[in-house]
Amino acid sequence: MHADITLAVDGEEHALRVDTRTTLLDALREHLGATAPKKGCDHGQCGACTVLLDGRRALACLILAVAGDSCQVTTAAGLADGDTLHPLQQAFIDHDGFQCGYCTPGQLCSAAGMLQEAAQGWPSAATTDLTAPPVLDDTEIRERMSGNLCRCGAYPGIVAAISTAAPHTGVPEGSR
Ligand code: FES
Ligand code: FES
CATH class of the missing domain: 1.10.150.120 ([2Fe-2S]-binding domain)
Incomplete structure (x- = not known):
């Protein structure tokens, strides 16, 4: 089964169709090319995939992409203000x-x-x-x-x- 979702990643809106089993981490990395969040364990144990989901930290490997539908995702790449580092x-x-x-x-x-x-x-x-x-x-x-x-x-x-x-x-x- 597939679903159409939208994700705003580091301020940029994306519409994508995903298999409903796709994690947010795979949607970011494999579908959108947003590779700042890293895949370490893929089991919620290492924190390498941490992003901010509507401003709160979340493990992207434990969240289905469909659960992030219409959410604001901030990765480490989006923390900076242009050329000014966070x-x-x-x-x-x-x-x-x-x-x-x-x-x-x-x-x-x-x-x-x-x-x-x-x-x-x-x-x-x-x-x-x-x-x-x-x-x-x-x-x-x-x-x-x-x-x-x-x-x-x-x-x-x-x-x-x-x-x-x-x-x-x-x-x-x-x-x-
Ligand atoms: S990849 Fe290790 S917690 Fe998500
Ligand atoms: S795992 Fe190498 S800097 Fe943290």
């Missing part, structure tokens, strides 16, 4: 937040979504005081980014990059 992208460069780079698009989208979650007061498993806005210390960042694995072990740089970029991404003072 603060997270610049911070990953400044803090050596990657080696091979395969996990990096997912790390960037996950970090962007995570900072918004924290700004909205969402607690994590590492949050000790549920009555106060979460403070994004290294423990909080590690916990909130724990769904994104890095086989190169660039974690110290990733945490430093997110910590540095947080003030430049509109995250309120109380969340840092």
Whole structure:
């Protein structure tokens, strides 16, 4: 069975016909040539495929493309503002937040979504005081980014990059 859907990917609207079993990740990569989201495990375990779906982070390998119909999809390629890198992208460069780079698009989208979650007061498993806005210390960042694995072990740089970029991404003072 096939279905006609529309996806807005990094601001560009696409109409496509997909087999209803197609994942959002395969629709992006194989149908639309949007290769920023990476296929690592294809089982929801590594985070390499993370995108923002209507602004919230999502694992594209676990979502059917038909479930993303009419949604806004932001990939790591769409985070930049033209030639100006997103603060997270610049911070990953400044803090050596990657080696091979395969996990990096997912790390960037996950970090962007995570900072918004924290700004909205969402607690994590590492949050000790549920009555106060979460403070994004290294423990909080590690916990909130724990769904994104890095086989190169660039974690110290990733945490430093997110910590540095947080003030430049509109995250309120109380969340840092
Ligand atoms: S490819 Fe989606 S979580 Fe690994
Ligand atoms: S930079 Fe290589 S897997 Fe993360």
